[in-house]
Amino acid sequence: MKNTATIALKELKSYLASPMAYIVTGIFMILTGFFFSISSSTYYETSIKGFLEPGNLLLLLLVSVLTMRLLAEERKMGTLELLITAPVRDSEVILGKFLGSLGILTIMLILTLYYPLLLIGYGDPDIGPIFTGYLGIFLLGSASLAVGIFASSLTSNQIVAAVVSGGILFALWFIGYTATFLPEAAGEFIGYLSLSYYYPDFMRGVIDTRGIIYYLSITALFLFLAVRSLENSRWS
Amino acid sequence: MIRVENLTKYYGKRLAVDDISFNVEKGEIVGFLGPNAAGKTTTMRIITGYLAPTQGNVWVADHDIINHSLEARRQIGYLPEAIPLYTDMTVRSYLDFAGRLRGMDSARIIARTDEVIEICHLEEYVDVIIGKLSKGFRQRVGVAQAIIHEPAVLILDEPTIGIDPIQVAMTRQLIRELGKDHTILLSTHILPEVSVICQRVIIIHEGRIVAEDRIDNLSSMMSGSQRFRLQISGPVKKITERLQKVKGIINVSYEESNYIIECAAGQDPRRQIMDEMVRGGWTLLSMEQIGMSLEDIFLKLTAEEEADE
Structure with missing residues (x-):
């Protein structure tokens, strides 16, 4: 625990x-701020859906950039040799990296809290969907971070890591859209596996336990894969 | 302190380390000598737990690296060949992180940081970003992180590579001092380095140990013939003929305006050479003994090995 x-x-x-986190946060703030102000002034809606709905794909993209260096850079610079020859478990390394990046994600989301604060100041928004919306984007973000860390564990090239991470995340997001072309049972099954399937519920103010379990499972799965990938590099 | 048994490592199909075994006793400084790609780094990476062996096992202070990896790693301070530095950190914060990774508490880290800074002569650079340090200072920071947790065993992979001669001398001095209370295994491909620092040497070539002995024994093992390089002004043919007549000289060759002479073991023909040159009226410009180079040793050792088989 201490090592983590x-x-x-x-x-x-x-x-x-480093400048990267500031650039990523800056882009996230500018674009979500833009989405939020457009949607609030167009639809006169007192909800943060305008920020959360286009915010998801942006998040997948930015998380890939944020996580790309976590292990790829260590491998490239040789510092991985310090890290994994220290008396620290591989799982502690991965979990530490995950929690560190989760910290940045949390800061990013806290900075957007002024959107709902504006709504509360000037209107009478429904607090429920705001709360569940943040829960949803936080869970989606943490699952994406896990995918990004896994991608970063595969290579010493940060760009490759970002592209692989983005590829996996977008595939997992859009795979749900194929559901309509498939037979009902298969479509439903594919839908359950998709990152996009549970997200709208959270926007609507519904807390679906299956959704929470789904995002946590994806997070755990990819962190586990990252640990295995790190272990595997010893056997190369 | 370090016990390596039947260690074998394949990278895919390529055999990097071929069934090697050796011991390093407590308090010893052992040199791991070999040309590039001999398997030195691979062996060290297995000992430190960076790589897993294909076969065999290693014990560090009686903890084996496969089943009790964390306990074994706790005993080791490791300086890899590529010094593992976070270039965006200051020396102090880097040492703090290195200490924490090894499970040290804050108070001990602060106390030890001051000590290792002094040992490695980094006083003026404690709060400098590592990325701004020159190669020699980075190497010292690398040593500092390896010793901060006072490990029983130090594994140093090519600790003097790529730094200037003055710093090489300083580093060798430092290693000798660390050897007083650490067990050290260090790798190098520089022959004189082991004779300066180490008490014992293990020579590795193409993944196999070709020789293992104390330094004093090794040099006598290597002797057998001596060579000298001479510069003489005068007619080449006549001088060569005259040199060949000197007692003890086995062979004379002339290359790049130098005479290389080889003489039998235990013979020192230098005085006689001088006399002959004076008698012939030629001027001896220089005369130096040529040590056996690492290549010569490998040629000799591997040739002997093949002859044995």
Whole structure:
């Protein structure tokens, strides 16, 4: 646990010391702010759907950029040799990296809280969907971070890591859209596997336990795969 | 302290380390000598737990690296060939992170940081970003992270590669001092380096141990013939003929305006050469002994091995 915290804290610090996290957060704020203001002034809606709905794909993209360096850079710079010859478990390394990047995601989402605060200040929004909407985007974000860390564990090239991560995430997102072309049972099954299937429920203010379990499972699955991939590099 | 047994490592189909076994006793400084791609780095990476062996096992302070990897790793300080530095960190924060990874608490890290900074002569650079340090200082930071947790065993992979001669001398001095209370295994491809630092040497070639001995024994093992390089002004043919007549000289060759002479073991023909040159009226410009190079040793050792088979 202590080792995980050490690594998480170090990751968080190096995010805050490098321009990448600021650029990613900046782009996220500008674009979601744009979506939010367009939708609120067009539909006169007191909800944050205008920020959350287009925000999801943007998030998948930005998370891939945010996580690409986590292990690929360590491999490239040789610092992986320090990290995994220290008396630290591979799972602690991966979990530390995950929690560090989750910290940045949390900061990013906290910065967007002024959208709902504006709504509360100038209108009378329904708090329920705002709460579940944030829960949804946080869960989606954490699943994406896990995918990104897995992709970063595969290579020493950060660009490759980002592309692989983006590829997996977009495939998992859009695979749900094929459901309509498939026989009902198969379509439903594919839908359940898709990152996009449960997201609208959260926007509507519904907390579906299956949705929470789904996103947590994806997170756990890809973190597990990242641990295996790190272990595997010892056997190369 | 380190026990390597029947270690074998394949990279895919390529055999990098071929069934090697050796021991490093407590308090010893052992040199791991070999040309590039001999399997030195691979062996060290297996000992430190960076790579898993294909076959065989390693014990570090009686913990084996397969089943008790964390306990084994806790005993080791490791300086890889590519120094593992986070270039965006200051020296202090890097050492702090390295210490925490090894499970040290804050108070001990602060105390030890001051000590290793002093040992590695980094006083003026504690708060400098590592990315701004020169190669020699980076290498010292690398040593500092390897010793911060006071490990029983130090594994140093080519610790003097790529730094300037003054710093090489400093680093060798530092390693000798660390050897007083650490068990050290260091790799190098520079022959004189092992004789300066180490008490014992393990020579590895193409993944196999070709020789293992104390330094003093090794040099006598290598002797057998001596060679000298001479520069003489005068007619080449006559001088060569005269040199060949000197007692003890086995062979004389002339290349790139130098005479290379080889003489039998235990013979020192230098005084006689001088006399002959004076008698002939030629001027001896220089005369130096040529040590056996690493290549010569490998040629000799591998040739002997093939002859044995």
